[in-house]
Amino acid sequence: MTDSPDAIRADIENTRRELGSDVDALADKVTPSKIVHRQTDKVKEAVGGVKERIMGAADDARDSASSAAGSAGELPHKVVAKAEGNPLAVGLIAFGVGLLAASLIPASSKEKDLASSIKDSAQPLVDEVRSAANDVAGNLREPAMDAAAAVKETATDAAAAVKEQATSSADEVKSGAQDARDAVSGS
Template sequence: MSDSPDAIREDIEKTRRDLGLDVDALADKVTPSKIVDRQVGRMKGAVTSVRERIMGAADDSGSALRDTGSSAVAGVSDAGRQAVAKAQGNPLAVGLMAFGAGLLIASLVPASEKEKSAASAVKDQAQPLLDEAAGAAREMGEHLKEPAQEAVAAVKDTAAEAASHVKEDATGAAGNVTDRARDAGQQVQGG
């Protein structure tokens, strides 16, 4: 590296240009609208690819769409490709995916009056069963209350007994330490 002021200025200007390009690229990468555009492109490509793999290639009139979709597939993540590869040639997987998509769409659509009335009727018919189940749960809870109380008492007794043993052992150990300390003190004085 040169120590001349002109060389240092040129180096600083080059670093500024490079830094400016990096900042512009980073800003482009984290701009929300650009992120959305990239994600939309990836999803379109993935959907097109999945449709083509599962349902077969489109006819010749759709070749332009297929070309556009296959170029967008290059940006699809590995997870998407693995899912498509597993689904290819597997009608059960295709059916499950279609069922899931239908379930999602159905959950977004508001319930009709017929569906609401049917749900109300089912709820009314199920109420006696719910009441019976609640009664059985209460009865079971009452039957389990006494054994649970006995178990708690047994645990308390065991803990008290263990604490007593620990206290006795600690007292004995303290006596032993005291005796040994006294003997050691006598040996030091006598020795």
């Protein structure tokens, strides 16, 4: 870990940004309208997949019926035989039609009231999470300032020690030079 005040400030700002985006993501995730939208999309995708599989089976039945050398009266029998061979497909078709119809019907006032009450119930949690995030950011501010002050103090002390050491070394060099001059003069 670095002791640079700028690095500490940058870390604090990064933490604040990450915390803010986490709080926003959490708020987005627990918003009732977003939950309903995600669930609706999942159901639509599932119905679409089932529809594709079933439509493929219907196309296969139509192709086989049209390619058969039999009369037009055989077509209903072949489709019924295809469906009888796969009752799960028939059930899924009925289920998909029911879901599709349910998704097209507008929400009732009771459903809207429930969604509103869930949103109202979740709002204190969202506010609490935001408050906690702000508290954490506020709690980090003071230790960061203390750390910055400690770094500044350490840097000041180190600079003073270096200056003192340099002065002492200069005095030693000067004294050594004087002794050398005296020794050369005395010889």
